[in-house]
Amino acid sequence: MSVMFQPGSIVTARSREWIVLPNSTPEVLHLRPVGGSEFEATRLHIGLEKTPIRHAIFPWPSEEEVGPSYAALLLKDAMMLKMRSGAGPFRSFGNIAIEPRAYQLVPLMIAMKQETIRLLIADDVGIGKTIEAGLIVRELLDRGEIDRFTVLAPPHLCEQWQEELKNHFHIDATIVRTSTVGRLERSLPPGRSIFEAYPFTVVSLDYIKSDRRRDEFLRSCPKCVIVDEAHTCTQGSTRGRQKRYELLKDLSKTPDRHMILLTATPHSGDDAAFHNLLGLLDPVFRTLGEVDGAAKQELRQKLALHFVQRRRPDIEEWHDQNLFPEKLSAEVTYKLSGEWGKLFDDVLEYAREIVESVQDQSQHRQRLTWWAALALLRCVSSSPMAAVAALRTRIMAPEEDAEFEDEMAKRVLDGTEDDLSTEDIEPAAATDENREKLQDLMQQALALTTPSKDPKLKTLIKQLGELIDEGFRPVIFCRYIATAHYVADALKKKFKSCAVETVTGELTPKERQERVEALGMEPQPILVATDCLSEGINLQEYFTAVVHYDLSWNPTRHEQREGRVDRFGQKAKEVRTVMLYGQNNPIDGAVLDVILRKAESIKKELGILVPMPDDENRITQALMRAVLFKKRDNKQLTLELFDEDDELADLTTRWESAYEKAKQNRTIFAQRGLKPADILPEWEKSRAALGSEEEVERFVSRIAMALDAPLEKREKGDYSFYTHHLPETLRELLKTREIEGELRIDFHYPAKVGAGYIHRTSPLVTVLADYAAESALQEAWTPWIARASVYFTDAVEVKTTLALARLRTRLTLQRQDKEHTMLCEEMLTFEVGESLRILHHEEQKRYFDAEPVKNMPTPIQKRHLSSALKRVKAKDGDLDALAKERARILLEDHRRIRDASKARGSYSIAPVLPVDILGVIVLVPASKER
Template identity: 50%
Template sequence: MSAIAYAPGSLIRARGREWIVLTGSDPETLRIRPVSGSEEDQTYIHIALETEPVEEATFPRPDPRQRAGHDAALLLRDALLLSLRRGAGPFRGFGQIAVEPRAYQLVPLLMALKLDPVRLLIADDVGIGKTIEAGLIARELLDRGDIERLAVLCPPHLVDQWVGELEARFHIHPVAVTAASANRLEKSLPPSESIFSACPHTVVSLDYIKSERRRAEFLRACPEFVIVDEAHTCAATGPGRHQRYELLKGLTESPTRHLVMLTATPHSGDEAAFFRLLGLLDRDFEKLPETTGAERDNLRERLSRHFVQRRRPDIAEWKEGNLFPRRETKELTYTLTGAWEQFFDAVLDYCAAIVQAAGGDERRQRLNFWGTLALMRCVASSPAAAAQALRTRGSNEEVEDSDALEGRVFDGAVDALLDDDVEPPAGTDDPALKDLIVQAERLAGQSGDPKLKVLTQHLTELIADGFNPVVFCRFIATAHYLGRQLDGKFKNITVAVVTGEQTSTERKEKVDLLGDAERRVLIATDCLSEGVNLQEHFDAVVHYDLSWNPTRHEQREGRVDRFGQERPIVRATLMYGANNPVDGAVLDVILRKAAKIREELGVPVPVPDDGHTLTQVLLKAVLLKRRGGGETSNMKQLQLFDERWEDAANKAKKNRTVFAQRRLKPEDVLPEWHKSLAAVGGREDVQRFTGRALARLGSGLEPLRRGFKAPLDSLPQDVHERLESEGLTGSILIDFAFPPAPRCRSVQRSHPLVSVLAETLLERTLGKSVEEAENDPGMLGRVGCWTSAEVTSRTVVVLLRLRHQLVSQLSGRSSTLLVEEATALGWTGSEAPLVEGVEALALLAPPPSADPPAHVRERAVQQALLQIETRAGELDAFAERRAQALLADHRRVREAADARGSYSVKALLPADVIGLFVLLPRVD
């Protein structure tokens, strides 16, 4: 037999059973899956080593003894539909995803498929779903055979988040590559091997990989497809940022490498950084500022194919319901009184005095100023944070490293979130600090904190209104201070604290555990303000500490105000001290202006504050004013910064007008979306099948107020063991909606529960003989006959599994993919037109109106089985038509690849007849 007979999709017989040949086979070694088995049952056989010869096989026809009633026929239809992982339809990857994306989230996918190579900047607003959009592209390119390996580059604190998202939602199993894990991974490799060639899928810390030595190694072994999260940090100026830019620039040197960049803030107010970012898509885009006329229009048109940016209001045109909550904001003030006011004044006096005392000594100026800023931040946060900062002595080396301190004091870049909740060193050997330490420690241990009192009252109100809030603090000591003070304050409310002291796994586990509580309050530092989804368990944010960076506020609120938040309203509360001049200055000059710009523009514009000069000038003005010093020069600088910020906002507005994505409209996307759902099954199909399959196997779904309870222990032993290997035991709470109800797991078509149930029913129905399947409730049967009020003449429905070979010739490389499709063909008579696809499948849905007599049923089934043979040509023609439709779909959404290659689709005949059902008209 020639090698082509063993191409993907071929049926063979070996080891006493039938198998389907999968992608990854060669003439000597076959990668195979049982005809009735699942992806997990796949194995390899070496043809020359088999004791029995490998032979061509055909799929067995239904046996008239394999009787099925209406319920079993529906289960067989749905099990076949939901078991396919290499589905047809416009997209190859939808059979592998565990999320049902919204139609608007398909826009980046369709844009990517029209590019070759894929070079895309996704700049959607916070919470719209950029991770899902990037994951869809990765899954699709893998399943089309366009790529074999991928890497995600992201800030270190997002590595675990990306690993979890890819595994849970897209069935991609990456390896985390960080400073902590790289050495361990490299130890198991041969000297000449790279992590990135040995591990096909990786999630890589940008901080780990950006150094010159590691960058060179990564570029040498880099995968064909790279996702870059927080891409704006790779084009911005600042310490260490040029290394990131050089890394990405090196990636784009390859003319075939696919690159998808993600950011919610492409316009940082820095024109050079923005166009440097666009230049990573195509070097020509860096010329946009200098071009005019037709050349500029041409560049803008080209860029619109590579750049998608949408705000939440832009999603309204998709008419998919209310996808995002309404955010209600509120400001709360507290007034420091008594001992708290005296302590705060004493700290301000101390800070003003040492800044003034520095004189002309530049090093001492820097030392004193960093110390005062650190101390002011901690004192404004809590007495506990103040005490911790005062007790911590800063070394000269630490002060000299202003870059490191800058981020910790000033709420620096997003990639510093894991370690900047530690209180910065404020202490020196100054004897004047000893009295302040005593005061701070005394206040940390006593009641009456005015700031804490306001928080407690506000949380009481939020809880009474049914909200589950997250309280964000700046420092670890403050978070634990609040945890101690609030624990037990609210009846039947669970309070938990999460900080950067814990690993990302520990943080996630703690959040999930807290989510199991009926009512909850989470106290967290900014280690949770980015890359962690909290919308399933929380719906309000309280900023206990003002951030000096307005972007942090949006990041915090974006944890609950995002796609998947079920509450129609989320709340955000900003707390600040009425008699705290530092809070007042930051609020008026930075935060309110940032909010005003965002409201007017629709997108945030970061503060144009390179080196945090604005914040330093602002706080020096506060301290000098307290000491009675002149403010004129500082106020002039503040006015200059105000003008720079307005200029940055105007540029961002202009850029948004010029570059906002407007090419793909709902009418361009929705037809592809509906085709895909029909091909792989949607949420309603999953819910119907899961309930009926569990009932068939001895369990069932118990409806709850929201969601369902699924007892698994009563299932057959083999099913129980398979589910147990997937971590599903006992009685589990599930929901078919996304996001799921509280404490429920979200179950989609590729969830292990659905996969195991579908594969079990198919294996028992298709893989057992009639004798073996006797009295087996999991054997559904393959032939049936009933009376239906929906038909007016005798109708035969043949349930089919079609197998196609999709061959691509791209850049001199040929690949053959197996594509499978669950469909049906129906006919009423020799002259009547055929009923195909979705319409034929739908004929099985209506419940029977009666059960015909046994002899009528048996005769109808025998006649239908004979018709399968006489109409074999029509079945083959239908399979050929579906192959051509598949080719048309494939080409339509991947048109760019036609420029460097070609596609063809071959139907593998005969089609697999899974079931045969006769519907008889009702006789009145």
Template identity: 45%
Template sequence: MTLAQLQTGDLVRARGREWIVLARPDEGLLRVRPLSGSEEDAVTLAPALEREPVESASFGLPSAEQLDSQDAARLLADALRLSLRRGAGPFRSAAHLGVEPRAYQLVPLLMALRLDIKRLLIADDVGIGKTIEAGMILREMIDRGEIDRFTVLCPPHLVEQWVGELAEKFDIDAEAVTSARARSLERGLALSDSIFTAYPYTVVSLDYIKAEGRRDEFARACPKFVIVDEAHSCVGGGDRGNQQRYALLERLAEDAERHLLLLTATPHSGNQDAYARLLRLLHTDLAGGPDSPDPNAVARYRRRLAGHFVQRRRPDIEAQWGDASAFAKALAADAPYTLTGDFLAFQEDVLDYCVGIATRADGERARRLAFWGTLALMRCVGSSPAAAAAALRNRLGGMAEESALEPILFDEDEGTLSDTDVEPATAAEDEETQALQDLIARADALAARTGEDPKFRELIRQLKGLIDKGARPVVFCRFITTAEAVGVALAAAFRKHRVETVTGRLTPEERRARVAAMHDHPQRILVATDCLSEGINLQELFDAVLHFDLNWNPTRHQQREGRVDRFGQPSEHVWSVMMFGANSMIDGAVIQVITEKARRIAKETGVTVPIPEDSASVTSALMQAMLLRSNRPRAQGTFDFGQAEAQLETEWRDAEANAKKSRAIFAQGALKPEEVLPEWQGMRALTGGPEEVERFTKRALDRVGAPLGQEGRYWRVHYDRLPEQLGERLKARGLTGARAIDFADKPRANVAHVGRVHPLVAMLAENMAEGALDPGGRDGDAPLGRAGAWLTHGVEKATTLLLMRLRFTMVTSGRANNTLLAEEATALAFTEDGDVASGPKALALLEAEASGNIERTVIARRVAAAIERVPGYDVAIRAYAQERAGVLRSDHQRVTKAAGGGATTDVQPVLPADIIGLYVLIPEAR
């Protein structure tokens, strides 16, 4: 065969070893992978420039000199299967997944497969698994050869989390691009290069890239595949940051060839304009809604949108997909407490002060600002004496701006609540100064009496109850000073626990490091502000949320709980406790005006709606409710609030109607469970489940002299006992010392999940497969042999079993029109009478325990005789390879049909097949 005739899947010899041809990227070039190597070892050859000729090659049979035991045969079979990364099934990404996807998580992937240009808005509920769904699409696109570069755009505090998720769950190493790291990444690049051309896989901070200068450079070099996380933070109106982010996304979307995945749990947050901007990024025709109110036009619009939009709520998953086991059981409770004595009087006195200021306000704007200032201050007072003292001190600083007050009042700041202790004040007049200083002194005094604070005493009571149930709680506070005070007090009250406090004073990297440091402390309590309420995943370390402060925005409340109540939570239960003052005018007003209304809508529609956009009516209704709940009669009837309560009630009803409409129009119904479930089950069978991974890992660690230790129903791996080269490679991935592990999908807290792409499994499989094919391999002094013979009760006739690697070419139609290499580990077993077992049935013969020993000389003679019979099996091997190609073609066609269309795939075997191992099974006389 000449070089010009070489195709994907052929074998060549170059540089003293054999290689598999992966592709011909250009004229005169070959992309190849070592026959005994991994994907990381792939290189591009220019045959004309090689010192030694590049020649066609063939795979050598095992020999009678490569003998080993039945255990080695089992290990080699599992190592071969687990080390292959170019799966032949319809989901090319299956072999790279480090997470067991649920059936419902396949829906976005199937939707993407039928689109030439993948543009999706994935708007599943908090905690359902949007990152996994987007990552599966990304991984599939890479493995199908449709993209070779991508970027993830996300808020800065999520960059490191995305990098970690891509590595752990999708076997993708991406570079983090932030303000802090950009300069080091640019160092050494040519003037014509940028970070985004030099590094094919990137996770980029939106705040870093949105600036005009960087935005232009990024738009020019941006990859063709982009994921935008927390996409709702890019499409709001108003502030300059949102405008810059949306201008960037608009420019990226202008390229009609660019794939775009938008992720958000709140696509329709009551702002119709923002929602339209999101849809416009998918396609300009989607932004304006149906062409007319005609039912046919509405139906056409819904069908078109359904191809780009997927939104499922937790009840959808549990009811429609029958998959309640994907999530822990949520247990929610309220925890009222009663203010007494000085703590109650202080709230009333601060309100007196604020009412006096509002009464003297001159003009509508001044009055509105006074109301907002009052609510902001009273919110701090309701949080804690420490927050009250900080807010009162800030009030001495001067004027407040409406634009600064509104985000603090209604939690509209999208995930960047880093200054939550700042209370912008109304003007401080001369006569106010002494009164303010008196209130500050009283707040300081109350802050020093934490043990007497009814709110803190209730917190202790609730935490003890949760801890007695085995829970590991997160205490969410609204203000930094509150969180810091609570953290100090809890550390004193729970001395056996590791108590950490995470607030906006810390950088995103410091927050993540502080949380991660709690991993080795089973008894743990985290105190946090809302800087951790969006995007940061806490489910592996915590299973309870205690709301120390009422949240004034229902969606923010949901986001807090979504940090622990989410896919991947190992506990059977998650707890949520909402604290509030039963006789607090502040909490009472919020519950009346906001909380109860939002709860009712969520119960009836299944959708958590945000606070209505008309902040003026919300402010007036809150002020009115608070004054009416005051214990002092002089506070009632002070102001005329007009029809504020009635107007707000109308807005809540509108929000409920919109939520119902959204559920009716935009809920995903294009793909049904019965269409997706077979493909999910096929994926499980293809990748090898937890049982296979556990079996291989135990046997492999026994082989290298570092057996797993038993730890109850879990295991302990000792990374420091592994062979030096393997141990060093794992150390580079942060795996050292002794770690508790489990192979089940949902291990308990403090136990690491080990799946097929976990570094321990992947490296063991690669080392053992490579060592067998190249005895001078990478690690270990005793590579696996490729041949053997043993006595067994598992067969009735003498049987020759061939462990094989089948190679296939997969040619996809449509825009991509790629030719890809696929590989499959399998086996054929032949008796002397001509009977044949194939695939799983043949592999199962390796598991029947050997029943007796055979002399090594007899084994060598049996193996040598079997090797001489191999040419006679050639017809059967070719027929089986053709049969497997036909089955794979059918699998691909079935997935294409389930997805509703898309590229077709033709599968053809590359022959001859590679015979990796040869084993003779001799029946034991009974």
């Protein structure tokens, strides 16, 4: 049964005009006010209405509706910025709150060419994989191809995903993990799954991998799944990794399920793991290692259609310093000497003694003592207070010590590539042996907790002073909580004019976010953090420098620390990174020479980080054994260790092998089929249809001027906007969106520090646009906004009439027995002459920037407007023809972008007539006044 009122048509109901929206039925209409927003949409049951619902047409402007020179343009901008269903080739661009770069649109274009999207996005750290994935799911939602999706992510990234989806894509996602599932399930009827009740979810990988939860998820999993840190879900040696892989393998068996896999490290040298990851895209890719010759080349070419991997050097835009920062890195050394040097020597000697003393005892005792020694080494290299915390805590382990080993590995080491540790509590180091010696070491450490006696802290203070003097906003990364507090306390005393805060694992993720944001608003912040912040919270909006106070024992962790600041959205022209290490510290020397510099040399040559092949921290522990048992008079260890230790020599071989494989894979799979330049025309079409950053700024500036609400430009280029100057009705509307008082705003992404980014979908713009449209289209005339402007100007030599029009088009996709209708809207400006001519962006700008040069009497304004309205009305036939032509172009755009849809269904398209004439502008040359 057909719907009586087609989507896009205008009806009169309850003494108001409405636009009929998709999903209407013969009985129930989904409606949006003609001048209102999506938030005002409602549903009316036709049979229950007292007054019959009737067809209507959009009213023409009248001769009485003449306003100031900017009035009609203000209405045009308001109506354009209200649109959420633009007529451009991408459906989603009206619903995103970010200006993506051209390179970030490449994965979206590749995805749209696939019938079922199976895509591995392996871009470098900081390029914006979350944004790239978000663009794809937002497009699928707005095309009606999915109505649910889920993100599978490591636990510490769940909040970040929730925030990114909300802030950038206006998607309210629900976090599902052990701490939230009870509350979520209590609100559900029996037998209903969380994943059916909540359409958009972010699910902890650790929560979902258990058998019971896994089965429920497989049963009710949405049609679209994003997997973050996908390399942690490949078949591997750990039980947790195996469980994750089995889950994803089962999900991938559903042939029409969209799967978007994200990772910065797709290949860490393990071919089997890499091929298993690729097999989630298509099972045939698991055979890559089994075929050769033409068959292998054919398979690689097929895989290239599902695999996007780009380094920063691959991205031309990254070379533009106006868009992305230049990163300058430095290594700074300090020397262990005096009392500090003695403490370090004593700790190192003690560690060697206790390990050697248990060589003939049980395996359990040897492991316990080994972890005590390792804890001491790590903590004494961090800070005196971390050493004290470790020495105060007695190490204990049951005979069955698998869990003990796991816990100590998390606290002492930095984890493996698929499970980097964020555990920042100091490990226990005290054993039953020689308690008197432990007390003596503790007293030595406590006596060194001042910059004058701590060369590492003294060096940090000097480096920070230089960074702050040059205008940088630093983040200092420490390994342990005790170190972070120790450092922060010292910095508060030294840098009294700066705001110093500490963020550690003692805080919940939400508390960390709040503390970072509050500190970021300070004019000169210093953030001291542990690695709980190296993942999950982006810092580029507030900070511009990273200091590694403690060396990480895994190069990927160093990359992640720096990637919090040096990433897409960083406004600074330059980012600094500083790495501190002890010049004569054998622990720092081993880590630096054997691990970090090796990783850096590979990265410089290849352009991406190749993870260290460190299964279960075997290599790291071998390195520390070398420190303990190969005395070198306290001098730094060098790469000679590789020749003296089988396990360390094996590291060289395996890492070189991983490097060669990564190099080969980059050559084969680097995305070269689609260039960002190929995407720009499509993006520009959508921006022109929906409103650019410049048009948002123009609209807000002009409505502020019209309402006598000051918009003051600040020194840094952002603005202050004072809402208390606005009309009371508008103030109340803004308060419902928690907007009031003085606002610091920026119209360009990324926003200046302390300013909110104002885009076309921001609540501020939405409320202002709704208010402007309602004011202009209401029956009572409003002096500050109107549907017509007539004025003298020097910008034209002949009288010029412009018509502001809204085109509505129904786009219907028929797929099997399912029909989905989309409503597309487009704002166009015509020059009305012998025929109608669409004005392109640059031509519009010339007219819209035209300034009035003198007053025009009202009778003359009305005469010009009356003549202009007659000319526009005489072009009804031309308007209809043009609407049909625009509909045809729109259909071609949608077919071209979603090419795969041809295989699954067919499109039909119909313009909604007549075209809405929103307003008229008449520009009269001042030199030819009559």
